[in-house]
Amino acid sequence: MSRSKILPKQFYRRDDVVSVSRELLGKVICTRIDGKTVTSGIITETEAYCGRNDKACHAYQKRTPRTEVMYRSGGIAYVYLCYGIHHLFNIVTNIEGQADAVLVRAIQPVDGTGLMLDRRGMDAVSPKLTAGPGRLSQALGITTDYNATDLAEKTLWIEDRGLDISEGEIEASTRIGVEYAGKDAKRPWRFYLKENAWVS
DNA sequence: CCTACGATCTGCT
DNA sequence: GCAGATCGTAGGG
Numbered sequence: 395m396s397r398s399k400i401l402p403k404q405f406y407r408r409d410d411v412v413s414v415s416r417e418l419l420g421k422v423i424c425t426r427i428d429g430k431t432v433t434s435g436i437i438t439e440t441e442a443y444c445g446r447n448d449k450a451c452h453a454y455q456k457r458t459p460r461t462e463v464m465y466r467s468g469g470i471a472y473v474y475l476c477y478g479i480h481h482l483f484n485i486v487t488n489i490e491g492q493a494d495a496v497l498v499r500a501i502q503p504v505d506g507t508g509l510m511l512d513r514r515g516m517d518a519v520s521p522k523l524t525a526g527p528g529r530l531s532q533a534l535g536i537t538t539d540y541n542a543t544d545l546a547e548k549t550l551w552i553e554d555r556g557l558d559i560s561e562g563e564i565e566a567s568t569r570i571g572v573e574y575a576g577k578d579a580k581r582p583w584r585f586y587l588k589e590n591a592w593v594s
Numbered sequence: 595c596c597t598a599c600g601a602t603c604t605g606c607t
Numbered sequence: 608g609c610a611g612a613t614c615g616t617a618g619g620g
Binding site: 452456458459460474475476477478479538 | 612613614615616617
């Protein structure tokens with residue numbers, strides 16, 4: 395069995411959200427909510443958002459109460475409510491003052507699939523369990539209560555379990571649902587594992 | 595204060 | 608394939 399360690403702060407605090415977004419593929423998100431079983435999954439799909447020059451980013455050229463979290467130092471969660479129903483989980487990157495973040499769009503279940511099925515109201519494991527940004531958040535028990543949470547804490551954290559992802563296994567495409575961003579909508583900042591069923 | 599709408603998902607046609 | 612759900616946020620009056 396390979397090593398398993400929590401990702402260090404410096405992993406997130408680089409001035410290159412696109413590289414962080416790619417390198418997060420293969421890492422493992424873990425949660426332990428309300429002292430229950432640990433639930434976790436391998437990140438299979440991400441999207442990069444850059445506050446400085448990307449119109450698709452919530453923090454693009456503006457600082458508001460909601461986006462303030464993205465301006466903090468990397469290594470914390472940015473969770474927001476989408477369409478009044480879905481809690482979307484993002485990982486804040488870069489240094490304080492630079493509002494960059496990675497949206498996690500899908501995971502492949504690893505630990506605690508029983509609890510994940512309960513949270514999703516499902517009775518059999520399938521990609522519907524965790525493939526999709528709203529779905530994985532619900533499966534892991536992540537809500538806006540966890541906005542600004544430090545990703546090295548014992549409730550919500552990200553591990554490197556030694557899975558090696560080669561460049562050849564990564565596919566890039568444009569991001570989902572950001573047509574409003576005009577030219578920036580064309581940026582190839584969505585990344586996912588090729589031939590992995592757990593992709594949205 | 596008021597209005598419009600969104601980094602989505604589900605169920606029904 | 609499409610409409611409805613459902614509410615916080617942002618921006619305008």
